[in-house]
Amino acid sequence: MTSTAAVWDGVRVRVPAKINLGLRVGRLGEDGYHPLETIFQAVSLYDDIAVELLPGTTLTLDMRGEGSELLAADETNLAIRAGRLLQREFGQGRDQMGAAISIRKGIPIAGGMAGGSADAAGCLLALSVLWDLDVTQDDLIDLGAELGSDVPFCILGGTAVGTGRGEQLAPVLTKGTHHWVLALAEEGLSTPAVFRRFDELGLGADDFEQGQRNDMMAALRSGNPSSLAEVLYNDLQEPAFDLRPELADVMAEGMRLGAEGAIVSGSGPTIAFLADNEVAAMDLASGLAALGVCRDVRRATSPVPGARLVG
Ligand code: C5P
Numbered sequence: 001m002t003s004t005a006a007v008w009d010g011v012r013v014r015v016p017a018k019i020n021l022g023l024r025v026g027r028l029g030e031d032g033y034h035p036l037e038t039i040f041q042a043v044s045l046y047d048d049i050a051v052e053l054l055p056g057t058t059l060t061l062d063m064r065g066e067g068s069e070l071l072a073a074d075e076t077n078l079a080i081r082a083g084r085l086l087q088r089e090f091g092q093g094r095d096q097m098g099a100a101i102s103i104r105k106g107i108p109i110a111g112g113m114a115g116g117s118a119d120a121a122g123c124l125l126a127l128s129v130l131w132d133l134d135v136t137q138d139d140l141i142d143l144g145a146e147l148g149s150d151v152p153f154c155i156l157g158g159t160a161v162g163t164g165r166g167e168q169l170a171p172v173l174t175k176g177t178h179h180w181v182l183a184l185a186e187e188g189l190s191t192p193a194v195f196r197r198f199d200e201l202g203l204g205a206d207d208f209e210q211g212q213r214n215d216m217m218a219a220l221r222s223g224n225p226s227s228l229a230e231v232l233y234n235d236l237q238e239p240a241f242d243l244r245p246e247l248a249d250v251m252a253e254g255m256r257l258g259a260e261g262a263i264v265s266g267s268g269p270t271i272a273f274l275a276d277n278e279v280a281a282m283d284l285a286s287g288l289a290a291l292g293v294c295r296d297v298r299r300a301t302s303p304v305p306g307a308r309l310v311g
Contacts, residue, residue, distance in 0.1 A: 010052035011130045015122035015154055015307040016042040017113035017300075019180070019265045019272045021228070022216050025195075025235040027204035033149070033165045034195060037208045039172065039216055040150075042157040043180060043272075043300040045113065046106045048310075049079075049122040051130045054098030057091070059083045062102045067109035067188075078116045079103060081147055082123035089143065090133050097131055110188020112240075112266035114150040118307075121154030125307045141169070150266075157306020159220060161213075176223030178274060178302050179281035181259070183250050183294040185269035189240060194267035197239035205235075229261025229274050240268035247271060250293050257287040 018040050026035040047065075054060065059080050061073040071077065075084070079101055087097050101123060107115035124140045124147075127133075135143075137155065144151030145167040152167045153160055159172040198204065212233060219227040241248050241264075251262045251271050258280065259273035271294075275281035281299050289297045 010050055011126045012310045013049045013122045013126040013307055014046050014310045015049065015118040015125075016157055016304050017045040017107040017115065017118060018042055018150060018153055019113065019263070019302070020234060021220075021232055021263070022213065023234045023236060023266065024208045024212070025198060025204060026206065026208070028195075028199055034198070034204070035164065036162070036166055037213065038162045038166055039159065039213075039220075040153045040162050040166075040169075041159045041302045042153070042304045042306060043113075043182075043302040044304045045108075045182070045298060045300050047115065047118050047122060048104040048106070049119065049126050050102045051099045051123070051126040053096060053130060054100050055096065056098050057087055058098035060100045062100070063105060064103070065105035066107060066115075068103070068105050070109060078120035078147055079123045082120045083127055085143055085146060086124065086127050086131065086133065090131070094131070099127055099130060101126075108184050108188070108270060110190065111184060111270040112189065112191075112264065112268045113270055114154055114266070117148045117150035118154045120144060120147045120151045121307045124151075125155065125309070129309065153306070155306050157304060159303045172217065172220060174220040174223070174303060178225055178228065179276075179278050180300045180302060181254070181273040181275060181281050181284045181288060182265070182298045182300060183254065183271040183273065183288055184296040184298065185244070185247070186295045187269075189243060189267055189269045191267040194236055194239050194243065197243055198236060201239055201242065203235060203238060225260050225274055225276050232261050232263040232274070234263050236267050237264040240264050244269055253291055253293050254284065254288055257284050259284055
Protein backbone atom coordinates (compact mmCIF):
# COMPACT_ATOMS: atom_id res chain seq x y z
CA MET A 1 0.00 0.00 0.00
CA THR A 2 1.38 3.42 -0.86
CA SER A 3 0.95 6.44 1.39
CA THR A 4 -0.95 9.40 -0.06
CA ALA A 5 0.27 11.83 2.65
CA ALA A 6 2.15 14.75 1.10
CA VAL A 7 5.79 15.00 2.13
CA TRP A 8 6.67 18.42 3.56
CA ASP A 9 9.83 19.58 1.81
CA GLY A 10 10.58 22.63 3.91
CA VAL A 11 13.30 23.08 6.53
CA ARG A 12 12.89 23.55 10.29
CA VAL A 13 15.40 25.18 12.62
CA ARG A 14 15.39 25.75 16.38
CA VAL A 15 17.46 28.63 17.73
CA PRO A 16 18.14 29.59 21.37
CA ALA A 17 18.15 32.82 23.36
CA LYS A 18 21.32 34.04 25.08
CA ILE A 19 22.22 35.57 28.38
CA ASN A 20 25.46 37.39 29.15
CA LEU A 21 27.05 35.86 32.25
CA GLY A 22 29.62 38.65 32.15
CA LEU A 23 29.60 41.86 30.12
CA ARG A 24 32.32 44.51 30.19
CA VAL A 25 31.69 47.58 28.03
CA GLY A 26 34.25 50.16 26.90
CA ARG A 27 33.75 53.73 25.72
CA LEU A 28 31.82 54.47 22.54
CA GLY A 29 34.05 54.07 19.48
CA GLU A 30 34.11 56.11 16.27
CA ASP A 31 32.18 53.35 14.48
CA GLY A 32 29.15 53.99 16.74
CA TYR A 33 29.72 50.76 18.71
CA HIS A 34 31.13 50.07 22.13
CA PRO A 35 34.06 47.67 22.35
CA LEU A 36 33.06 44.89 24.68
CA GLU A 37 34.09 41.64 26.24
CA THR A 38 31.31 39.28 27.11
CA ILE A 39 30.70 35.68 28.16
CA PHE A 40 27.67 34.48 26.25
CA GLN A 41 25.69 31.42 27.23
CA ALA A 42 22.80 29.96 25.20
CA VAL A 43 19.67 29.16 27.26
CA SER A 44 16.71 26.90 26.53
CA LEU A 45 14.19 29.47 25.36
CA TYR A 46 13.74 29.03 21.63
CA ASP A 47 12.35 30.51 18.46
CA ASP A 48 11.21 27.83 15.99
CA ILE A 49 11.61 28.65 12.32
CA ALA A 50 10.13 26.85 9.30
CA VAL A 51 10.90 27.81 5.69
CA GLU A 52 9.35 26.61 2.42
CA LEU A 53 10.43 27.31 -1.13
CA LEU A 54 8.75 30.11 -3.10
CA PRO A 55 9.57 31.07 -6.69
CA GLY A 56 11.83 33.97 -7.66
CA THR A 57 13.09 36.12 -4.80
CA THR A 58 9.80 36.52 -2.93
CA LEU A 59 10.17 36.43 0.85
CA THR A 60 7.13 36.30 3.14
CA LEU A 61 7.16 36.27 6.94
CA ASP A 62 4.55 35.00 9.37
CA MET A 63 5.26 35.41 13.09
CA ARG A 64 3.40 34.01 16.08
CA GLY A 65 3.96 33.78 19.83
CA GLU A 66 5.83 35.89 22.37
CA GLY A 67 5.37 39.60 21.49
CA SER A 68 5.17 38.92 17.74
CA GLU A 69 2.26 41.36 17.32
CA LEU A 70 4.72 44.16 18.16
CA LEU A 71 7.14 43.25 15.36
CA ALA A 72 6.98 44.48 11.77
CA ALA A 73 7.03 41.57 9.31
CA ASP A 74 8.60 43.75 6.60
CA GLU A 75 12.01 44.34 5.00
CA THR A 76 13.34 45.79 8.29
CA ASN A 77 12.78 42.50 10.12
CA LEU A 78 16.04 40.64 10.78
CA ALA A 79 14.56 37.40 9.38
CA ILE A 80 13.88 39.03 6.01
CA ARG A 81 17.23 40.84 6.13
CA ALA A 82 18.95 37.47 6.60
CA GLY A 83 17.19 36.18 3.47
CA ARG A 84 18.08 39.26 1.43
CA LEU A 85 21.73 38.97 2.51
CA LEU A 86 21.90 35.35 1.26
CA GLN A 87 20.18 36.35 -1.99
CA ARG A 88 22.76 39.10 -2.56
CA GLU A 89 25.71 36.83 -1.74
CA PHE A 90 24.61 33.67 -3.58
CA GLY A 91 21.80 34.73 -5.93
CA GLN A 92 23.77 34.98 -9.14
CA GLY A 93 22.58 32.37 -11.65
CA ARG A 94 19.84 30.99 -9.39
CA ASP A 95 16.15 31.47 -10.08
CA GLN A 96 14.63 29.65 -7.06
CA MET A 97 15.60 31.79 -4.09
CA GLY A 98 12.29 32.71 -2.52
CA ALA A 99 10.86 31.48 0.76
CA ALA A 100 7.83 31.56 3.03
CA ILE A 101 9.27 32.00 6.53
CA SER A 102 7.22 31.10 9.64
CA ILE A 103 8.53 31.91 13.11
CA ARG A 104 7.06 30.77 16.43
CA LYS A 105 8.62 33.04 19.01
CA GLY A 106 9.44 31.72 22.46
CA ILE A 107 12.16 34.32 23.14
CA PRO A 108 10.86 37.60 24.61
CA ILE A 109 11.23 40.56 22.27
CA ALA A 110 13.40 43.56 23.32
CA GLY A 111 14.31 41.55 26.42
CA GLY A 112 18.12 41.54 26.19
CA MET A 113 18.03 37.87 25.14
CA ALA A 114 18.87 38.26 21.42
CA GLY A 115 15.35 37.47 20.17
CA GLY A 116 15.83 39.34 16.87
CA SER A 117 19.36 38.05 16.42
CA ALA A 118 18.12 34.50 17.00
CA ASP A 119 15.69 34.89 14.10
CA ALA A 120 18.45 36.19 11.83
CA ALA A 121 20.70 33.28 12.86
CA GLY A 122 17.95 30.70 12.40
CA CYS A 123 16.97 32.07 9.00
CA LEU A 124 20.57 32.07 7.76
CA LEU A 125 20.81 28.37 8.60
CA ALA A 126 17.32 27.37 7.41
CA LEU A 127 17.52 29.26 4.12
CA SER A 128 21.06 28.08 3.35
CA VAL A 129 19.77 24.50 3.58
CA LEU A 130 16.50 25.23 1.74
CA TRP A 131 18.38 26.87 -1.14
CA ASP A 132 21.14 24.25 -1.05
CA LEU A 133 23.93 26.82 -0.65
CA ASP A 134 27.52 25.72 -0.31
CA VAL A 135 28.27 27.32 3.07
CA THR A 136 29.97 26.27 6.31
CA GLN A 137 29.00 27.28 9.84
CA ASP A 138 31.94 29.71 9.79
CA ASP A 139 30.56 31.34 6.62
CA LEU A 140 27.18 31.78 8.33
CA ILE A 141 28.88 33.26 11.41
CA ASP A 142 30.72 35.81 9.20
CA LEU A 143 27.50 36.72 7.38
CA GLY A 144 25.63 36.91 10.70
CA ALA A 145 28.02 39.59 11.97
CA GLU A 146 26.76 41.87 9.16
CA LEU A 147 23.23 41.60 10.56
CA GLY A 148 23.88 42.21 14.27
CA SER A 149 26.45 41.80 17.02
CA ASP A 150 24.68 38.83 18.70
CA VAL A 151 23.84 36.89 15.52
CA PRO A 152 27.14 34.93 15.35
CA PHE A 153 26.66 33.67 18.91
CA CYS A 154 23.09 32.52 18.19
CA ILE A 155 24.56 30.35 15.40
CA LEU A 156 27.37 28.98 17.58
CA GLY A 157 25.51 28.49 20.90
CA GLY A 158 26.97 26.82 23.99
CA THR A 159 29.24 29.19 25.90
CA ALA A 160 31.67 31.64 24.29
CA VAL A 161 33.74 34.72 24.92
CA GLY A 162 32.65 37.53 22.59
CA THR A 163 34.92 40.49 21.81
CA GLY A 164 34.91 43.39 19.33
CA ARG A 165 31.24 44.32 19.10
CA GLY A 166 30.47 40.88 20.54
CA GLU A 167 30.73 39.16 17.17
CA GLN A 168 34.26 37.71 17.52
CA LEU A 169 33.81 34.41 19.31
CA ALA A 170 35.94 31.86 21.14
CA PRO A 171 34.20 28.80 22.64
CA VAL A 172 34.56 28.19 26.38
CA LEU A 173 34.71 24.83 28.18
CA THR A 174 32.09 24.40 30.87
CA LYS A 175 30.84 21.67 33.17
CA GLY A 176 27.26 20.73 34.01
CA THR A 177 23.90 22.36 33.47
CA HIS A 178 22.67 25.54 35.13
CA HIS A 179 19.07 26.29 36.12
CA TRP A 180 17.71 29.78 35.55
CA VAL A 181 14.54 31.66 36.33
CA LEU A 182 13.91 34.54 33.95
CA ALA A 183 11.77 37.48 35.06
CA LEU A 184 10.26 39.09 31.96
CA ALA A 185 9.37 42.78 32.14
CA GLU A 186 6.10 44.42 31.14
CA GLU A 187 7.79 46.49 28.43
CA GLY A 188 11.00 45.90 26.45
CA LEU A 189 14.13 48.08 26.46
CA SER A 190 15.84 49.30 23.30
CA THR A 191 19.49 48.22 23.14
CA PRO A 192 20.70 51.55 21.60
CA ALA A 193 18.80 53.45 24.34
CA VAL A 194 20.60 51.50 27.08
CA PHE A 195 23.99 52.10 25.44
CA ARG A 196 23.11 55.83 25.14
CA ARG A 197 22.31 56.01 28.85
CA PHE A 198 25.59 54.18 29.54
CA ASP A 199 27.37 57.05 27.70
CA GLU A 200 25.33 59.73 29.48
CA LEU A 201 26.30 58.24 32.85
CA GLY A 202 29.97 58.54 31.82
CA LEU A 203 30.56 54.79 32.14
CA GLY A 204 33.07 52.70 30.20
CA ALA A 205 36.40 51.14 31.07
CA ASP A 206 39.53 51.88 29.00
CA ASP A 207 40.65 48.29 29.22
CA PHE A 208 39.18 45.10 30.57
CA GLU A 209 40.51 43.60 33.74
CA GLN A 210 41.57 40.00 33.06
CA GLY A 211 41.16 38.78 36.65
CA GLN A 212 37.40 38.96 36.46
CA ARG A 213 37.32 37.00 33.22
CA ASN A 214 39.62 34.33 34.68
CA ASP A 215 37.35 33.98 37.75
CA MET A 216 34.40 33.46 35.40
CA MET A 217 36.28 30.77 33.44
CA ALA A 218 37.16 28.94 36.68
CA ALA A 219 33.54 29.10 37.88
CA LEU A 220 32.31 27.74 34.52
CA ARG A 221 34.78 24.86 34.67
CA SER A 222 33.72 24.01 38.24
CA GLY A 223 30.06 23.62 37.24
CA ASN A 224 29.16 24.92 40.69
CA PRO A 225 26.18 27.35 40.62
CA SER A 226 27.20 29.17 43.79
CA SER A 227 30.70 29.83 42.35
CA LEU A 228 29.15 31.13 39.12
CA ALA A 229 26.66 33.26 41.05
CA GLU A 230 29.53 35.10 42.75
CA VAL A 231 31.16 36.20 39.49
CA LEU A 232 28.18 37.32 37.35
CA TYR A 233 28.73 40.91 36.13
CA ASN A 234 27.16 43.29 33.64
CA ASP A 235 28.20 46.88 32.90
CA LEU A 236 24.81 47.55 31.25
CA GLN A 237 22.98 46.83 34.51
CA GLU A 238 23.50 50.37 35.83
CA PRO A 239 22.03 52.16 32.77
CA ALA A 240 19.20 49.58 32.60
CA PHE A 241 18.33 50.21 36.28
CA ASP A 242 18.61 53.94 35.67
CA LEU A 243 16.02 53.70 32.88
CA ARG A 244 13.82 51.24 34.82
CA PRO A 245 14.30 51.65 38.59
CA GLU A 246 11.69 48.95 39.33
CA LEU A 247 14.11 46.31 37.96
CA ALA A 248 16.26 46.69 41.08
CA ASP A 249 13.22 45.72 43.20
CA VAL A 250 12.57 42.63 41.06
CA MET A 251 16.19 41.60 41.50
CA ALA A 252 16.03 42.12 45.28
CA GLU A 253 12.81 40.06 45.53
CA GLY A 254 14.34 37.15 43.63
CA MET A 255 17.41 37.15 45.87
CA ARG A 256 15.17 37.27 48.95
CA LEU A 257 13.33 34.22 47.59
CA GLY A 258 16.57 32.25 47.56
CA ALA A 259 18.26 32.78 44.17
CA GLU A 260 22.00 32.04 44.22
CA GLY A 261 22.70 35.05 42.04
CA ALA A 262 21.08 37.46 39.58
CA ILE A 263 22.06 39.46 36.53
CA VAL A 264 20.33 41.73 34.03
CA SER A 265 20.45 39.88 30.71
CA GLY A 266 22.41 41.96 28.17
CA SER A 267 20.77 45.39 27.85
CA GLY A 268 17.74 44.16 29.83
CA PRO A 269 15.08 44.36 31.01
CA THR A 270 14.95 40.56 31.55
CA ILE A 271 16.52 39.54 34.87
CA ALA A 272 18.14 36.11 35.02
CA PHE A 273 18.20 34.42 38.44
CA LEU A 274 20.57 31.51 38.93
CA ALA A 275 19.16 28.69 41.08
CA ASP A 276 21.04 25.94 42.88
CA ASN A 277 19.17 23.11 41.11
CA GLU A 278 15.95 22.31 39.25
CA VAL A 279 13.76 22.09 42.36
CA ALA A 280 15.10 25.41 43.67
CA ALA A 281 14.37 26.96 40.24
CA MET A 282 10.76 25.69 40.35
CA ASP A 283 10.29 27.15 43.85
CA LEU A 284 11.82 30.45 42.83
CA ALA A 285 9.70 30.66 39.67
CA SER A 286 6.45 30.08 41.56
CA GLY A 287 7.50 32.49 44.33
CA LEU A 288 8.25 35.26 41.84
CA ALA A 289 5.08 34.60 39.85
CA ALA A 290 2.99 34.79 43.05
CA LEU A 291 4.49 38.19 43.93
CA GLY A 292 3.32 39.62 40.61
CA VAL A 293 6.40 41.86 40.29
CA CYS A 294 7.04 40.99 36.62
CA ARG A 295 4.99 40.29 33.48
CA ASP A 296 5.88 36.63 33.35
CA VAL A 297 8.37 34.09 34.64
CA ARG A 298 10.17 31.38 32.62
CA ARG A 299 12.52 28.59 33.60
CA ALA A 300 15.45 27.66 31.39
CA THR A 301 18.62 25.60 31.47
CA SER A 302 22.03 26.34 30.00
CA PRO A 303 24.21 25.84 28.06
CA VAL A 304 22.33 24.56 24.98
CA PRO A 305 23.46 24.27 21.32
CA GLY A 306 23.12 27.11 18.82
CA ALA A 307 20.84 27.20 15.76
CA ARG A 308 20.22 23.63 14.58
CA LEU A 309 18.14 21.73 12.08
CA VAL A 310 15.23 19.78 13.57
CA GLY A 311 13.29 16.91 12.03
O1 C5P B 1 24.79 45.08 16.46
P1 C5P B 1 23.36 45.41 16.75
O2 C5P B 1 22.63 45.92 15.53
O3 C5P B 1 22.61 44.33 17.44
O4 C5P B 1 23.42 46.63 17.78
C1 C5P B 1 22.29 47.43 18.04
C2 C5P B 1 22.76 48.77 18.61
O5 C5P B 1 23.33 48.56 19.91
C3 C5P B 1 23.85 49.46 17.80
O6 C5P B 1 23.31 50.26 16.79
C4 C5P B 1 24.56 50.30 18.87
O7 C5P B 1 23.82 51.47 19.14
C5 C5P B 1 24.45 49.42 20.10
N1 C5P B 1 25.66 48.61 20.32
C6 C5P B 1 26.81 49.22 20.79
N2 C5P B 1 27.94 48.48 21.00
C7 C5P B 1 27.94 47.13 20.77
C8 C5P B 1 26.79 46.49 20.29
C9 C5P B 1 25.65 47.25 20.07
O8 C5P B 1 26.82 50.43 21.03
N3 C5P B 1 29.05 46.44 21.01
